[in-house]
Amino acid sequence: MTDNAFVLLQAAADTTRAYGEFPVIGARQFVWITAELHLMFAAFVLGVPMFAVVTEAIGIFGGDDRYDRLSKEFTRLLLVAYSATAIWGALLVFGLSTLYPRFWAYLTAIFAPSMWVYAGLFFVESFTLYLYYYGWDRWKKGRAKLGHWTLGILLNVWGTTVMFIANSWLTYMMSPPRDITPTTDPTSIKLWHAIANATWMPINVHRVIANVVFGGAIVGAYASYRFLAATSDEERAHYDWMGYVGNFIAMSALIVLPFAGYWLGREIYQYDQSMGITMMGGFMSWLWVIQAFLIAVLFLTGNYYLWIGMGRIPGAERFRPYTKYLLMVLVLGAIVWGTPHTMIADSKELAAMGGSHHPFLGALGVMSAKNTAVNLMILTTFLSFLLYRRANTRPVVPWAKSGTIIQGAMFALAAGVVLFYGIRGYFVEAIVRIGFSVYQVLAVLSCIVFVTLIDILMTRGAQSLGAIQWGKMPPRSQYALFILAVTFTWLMGLMGFARSGIRQYWHVWQVMQDTSKYAATPALGYASKMISLCVLIFLTLVAFVFWLGGLAEKSTFVPLTPGASPGTRGASHVGH
Amino acid sequence: MWATNLKVVAIVLGTLALYTLIANKIPQVQSEVPQTLTLGANVTPEQLVAAGEKVFNGIGGCTTCHGLGTRAPNLLTDEKGAGTIGARCGKREAGKSCKQYLYESLDNPTAYVVAGYQPIMPVMTKQLSPEQIWSVIAFLESQGGTIDVTGDDIAKAKQLTPGASPGNSGGSTGGGAFAGGSTDPKAIIQAAGCLACHKLDGQGQVIAPDLTHVGSRRDAESIRKKILDPMSSIAKGYEKLAGIMPKTFGSMMTASQLEALAQFLAAHK
Numbered sequence: 154m155t156d157n158a159f160v161l162l163q164a165a166a167d168t169t170r171a172y173g174e175f176p177v178i179g180a181r182q183f184v185w186i187t188a189e190l191h192l193m194f195a196a197f198v199l200g201v202p203m204f205a206v207v208t209e210a211i212g213i214f215g216g217d218d219r220y221d222r223l224s225k226e227f228t229r230l231l232l233v234a235y236s237a238t239a240i241w242g243a244l245l246v247f248g249l250s251t252l253y254p255r256f257w258a259y260l261t262a263i264f265a266p267s268m269w270v271y272a273g274l275f276f277v278e279s280f281t282l283y284l285y286y287y288g289w290d291r292w293k294k295g296r297a298k299l300g301h302w303t304l305g306i307l308l309n310v311w312g313t314t315v316m317f318i319a320n321s322w323l324t325y326m327m328s329p330p331r332d333i334t335p336t337t338d339p340t341s342i343k344l345w346h347a348i349a350n351a352t353w354m355p356i357n358v359h360r361v362i363a364n365v366v367f368g369g370a371i372v373g374a375y376a377s378y379r380f381l382a383a384t385s386d387e388e389r390a391h392y393d394w395m396g397y398v399g400n401f402i403a404m405s406a407l408i409v410l411p412f413a414g415y416w417l418g419r420e421i422y423q424y425d426q427s428m429g430i431t432m433m434g435g436f437m438s439w440l441w442v443i444q445a446f447l448i449a450v451l452f453l454t455g456n457y458y459l460w461i462g463m464g465r466i467p468g469a470e471r472f473r474p475y476t477k478y479l480l481m482v483l484v485l486g487a488i489v490w491g492t493p494h495t496m497i498a499d500s501k502e503l504a505a506m507g508g509s510h511h512p513f514l515g516a517l518g519v520m521s522a523k524n525t526a527v528n529l530m531i532l533t534t535f536l537s538f539l540l541y542r543r544a545n546t547r548p549v550v551p552w553a554k555s556g557t558i559i560q561g562a563m564f565a566l567a568a569g570v571v572l573f574y575g576i577r578g579y580f581v582e583a584i585v586r587i588g589f590s591v592y593q594v595l596a597v598l599s600c601i602v603f604v605t606l607i608d609i610l611m612t613r614g615a616q617s618l619g620a621i622q623w624g625k626m627p628p629r630s631q632y633a634l635f636i637l638a639v640t641f642t643w644l645m646g647l648m649g650f651a652r653s654g655i656r657q658y659w660h661v662w663q664v665m666q667d668t669s670k671y672a673a674t675p676a677l678g679y680a681s682k683m684i685s686l687c688v689l690i691f692l693t694l695v696a697f698v699f700w701l702g703g704l705a706e707k708s709t710f711v712p713l714t715p716g717a718s719p720g721t722r723g724a725s726h727v728g729h
Numbered sequence: 730m731w732a733t734n735l736k737v738v739a740i741v742l743g744t745l746a747l748y749t750l751i752a753n754k755i756p757q758v759q760s761e762v763p764q765t766l767t768l769g770a771n772v773t774p775e776q777l778v779a780a781g782e783k784v785f786n787g788i789g790g791c792t793t794c795h796g797l798g799t800r801a802p803n804l805l806t807d808e809k810g811a812g813t814i815g816a817r818c819g820k821r822e823a824g825k826s827c828k829q830y831l832y833e834s835l836d837n838p839t840a841y842v843v844a845g846y847q848p849i850m851p852v853m854t855k856q857l858s859p860e861q862i863w864s865v866i867a868f869l870e871s872q873g874g875t876i877d878v879t880g881d882d883i884a885k886a887k888q889l890t891p892g893a894s895p896g897n898s899g900g901s902t903g904g905g906a907f908a909g910g911s912t913d914p915k916a917i918i919q920a921a922g923c924l925a926c927h928k929l930d931g932q933g934q935v936i937a938p939d940l941t942h943v944g945s946r947r948d949a950e951s952i953r954k955k956i957l958d959p960m961s962s963i964a965k966g967y968e969k970l971a972g973i974m975p976k977t978f979g980s981m982m983t984a985s986q987l988e989a990l991a992q993f994l995a996a997h998k
Contacts, residue, residue, distance in 0.1 A: 331960065378737060381733045381737070382730060382733060431760075436758040436759070436760045439755045439756060439758070442755065443748070443751060443752055443755070446751060447748070632736070632737075632740050635737060635740050635741065635744075636740065636744055639740075639741050639744045639745065640744065640748075643744075643745065643748050654760070657760045657762075658760070658762040667762075672762045673759055673760060673761050673762055674759065674760035675759055676757035676758055676759040677752045677753075677755065677757065677758075678752055678753035678755075678757045679757075679759075680752070681748060681749045681752030681753060682749055682753075684748075684749075685745040685746075685748065685749045688745060689741075689742075689745060692741060
């Protein structure tokens with residue numbers, strides 16, 4: 154029996170109860186919302202512990218107590234966020250088992266043992282979190298503190314393992330091993346064979362990095378709200394600093410995220426060319442224009458925040474004239490990256506354009522131009538960070554001048570390599586051109602690593618031009634952090650749609666067909682409404698979590714300063 | 730504080746609204762589940778054109794070459810002043826109407842190859858049902874020409890190919906042999922569209938490995954295996970294109986065709 158024939162039989166057999174229906178909004182929408190919100194909260198409870206354990210380590214090994222308090226402040230928020238993650242996860246499981254029972258039975262037939270491990274680890278993870286948070290003040294010194302930090306690391310290990318397990322289920326749906334066909338009995342599939350599918354590890358790596366970005370962005374948004382609500386200079390200074398740290402972590406991780414995305418894309422192409430074409434040149438092609446717009450917003454807003462931040466750093470005025478050039482590169486890069494190329498167009502559109510590509514802009518829409526643009530945008534953002542870092546220091550090492558020249562040369566060399574291979578890509582075969590992006594990425598990463606190394610060595614014992622005046626930031630800088638958090642969250646929803654949508658009408662790619670009335674994959678307009686709805690629900694719930702965190706804070710500290718004014722009360726709480 | 734809260738809410742809602750608006754302003758394309766294409770005797774030209782446009786942009790895979798400029802003539806735009814395909818199809822071959830020319834180009838693509846292009850087009854009548862073939866022809870005629878395809882054309886084609894599965898949504902032809910079962914390797918290569926990706930004796934594309942000297946790299950057994958299971962081995966330097974070669978060739982040719990092709994290629998030292 155051919156696979157096609159089996160699929161037809163499979164569809165005919167759907168007179169048995171393969172699908173359920175959810176009132177008012179429909180089955181697909183229910184699963185979409187619950188899956189998306191579960192994932193967003195899961196990213197939150199994975200990203201924030203990564204953030205917390207890093208900041209706790211800085212506090213321990215750097216001797217700066219502010220980082221320790223920052224870490225604890227965020228761990229408190231995790232307690233409620235864990236419950237929200239579990240609730241949405243339970244809703245998702247109930248949704249899948251009642252609305253998509255045939256598909257759920259198929260998945261459980263393969264992955265049941267991993268699901269038990271998953272549930273067990275969630276249990277262990279929760280109790281590690283309780284120990285981590287409630288033991289904070291008890292184990293705060295010496296070896297006990299190191300033990301406490303180890304708990305934080307364990308929390309991340311459990312969380313990451315849980316994510317890897319869940320990733321195996323969804324990547325199996327995308328890229329089941331090639332020897333598995335519609336006629337394969339799911340109970341005969343070896344668990345590890347199904348887990349270690351083609352896109353599992355690229356998704357794992359991509360999500361780990363993306364969670365760091367997400368954690369940093371949410372921390373930034375939290376800090377910005379507290380900054381705007383602050384009633385004292387001390388409080389404002391603290392949350393300004395926290396917002397900076399959150400943004401720094403988010404932007405640093407964002408710089409490497411495209412490389413992980415590139416790996417994932419390559420694996421998808423290698424696994425199945427038609428899936429790759431559907432993703433990049435098929436019905437999803439317009440999605441990448443939206444993605445380019447969102448990434449442009451992220452780069453521009455992140456850099457804008459840094460440039461405003463330089464206003465509170467004595468000595469930064471030396472670098473201010475350069476920001477307009479940085480802005481120029483970012484805007485040009487964003488425009489090139491957003492240029493459409495292989496789009497689905499109707500005959501009228503093609504006729505109006507004079508071909509499938511615009512005669513002039515078409516040349517900017519190819520990967521050679523786009524890779525060049527994004528690599529130059531990354532280099533520019535890194536340069537913004539470097540200027541920010543250097544703003545209030547003057548190196549005193551004897552080789553400072555030559556060190557700066559070497560750094561400049563490294564930037565020029567990296568930009569030169571990126572441009573050279575970008576232009577050369579127009580004159581070679583596609584198979585050769587694909588390889589050029591590796592050289593471009595390596596040039597940019599090498600520049601980032603070596604320039605940072607030189608900078609660290611060069612600024613040792615550097616002369617200070619004055620301390621950073623934390624808190625002296627205009628409100629618009631804080632709104633920029635909000636835009637970053639909303640954009641990161643929306644982008645996560647959009648990429649989730651891309652990853653899931655390229656399966657089109659398959660529950661499991663070319664193995665189990667979706668024969669429900671929701672089998673068609675919706676257009677981007679509809680998907681964007683669903684994404685916005687999910688982001689709105691998520692942010693509302695996160696605001697509630699933050700508000701709860703604030704309640705706990707007040708209940709602990711208000712009685713200690715009964716006569717204090719709101720201004721002094723704010724200055725005495727845990728966050729300082 | 731209320732003012733700050735309102736500003737934050739306005740920024741969040743404004744950002745979400747902006748992204749949603751942009752996503753709704755771009756062309757909306759939904760990925761449909763392939764449907765069985767059934768066109769009756771009374772099918773109207775409008776129905777044929779609408780069905781043909783879907784096949785052209787979707788399951789037919791026509792835009793892979795005809796939509797991207799350099800590999801094949803763009804059918805929807807003017808070519809060297811001759812107009813769009815509907816306007817130029819009747820002038821391509823003397824004595825052939827537009828409908829005859831378009832059918833020939835789908836059924837026997839090498840009969841006439843436009844100057845400046847390679848004979849890389851596969852035989853589409855082996856891959857699409859009569860309904861799909863004739864609806865595509867109607868769609869192409871509608872591009873600047875007159876639609877004269879009718880339900881009779883489909884009915885006649887079905888009589889000629891009784892085994893054709895109406896609405897076969899592409900891919901496997903269920904064992905129907907290439908080139909009418911001919912064991913001429915060149916006819917098989919032509920019918921299977923191998924030259925759309927491979928080069929052989931100076932003809933074809935260089936997307937996939939050049940087959941001109943394939944016999945020096947692989948013996949007949951290896952070539953046979955490669956055709957039946959393209960993922961069984963990947964030529965060095967082409968790892969990134971693994972998976973692009975269709976896995977259906979083995980079921981689309983007879984055993985004697987496969988053997989003839991394997992021997993022919995193995996002889997290309």
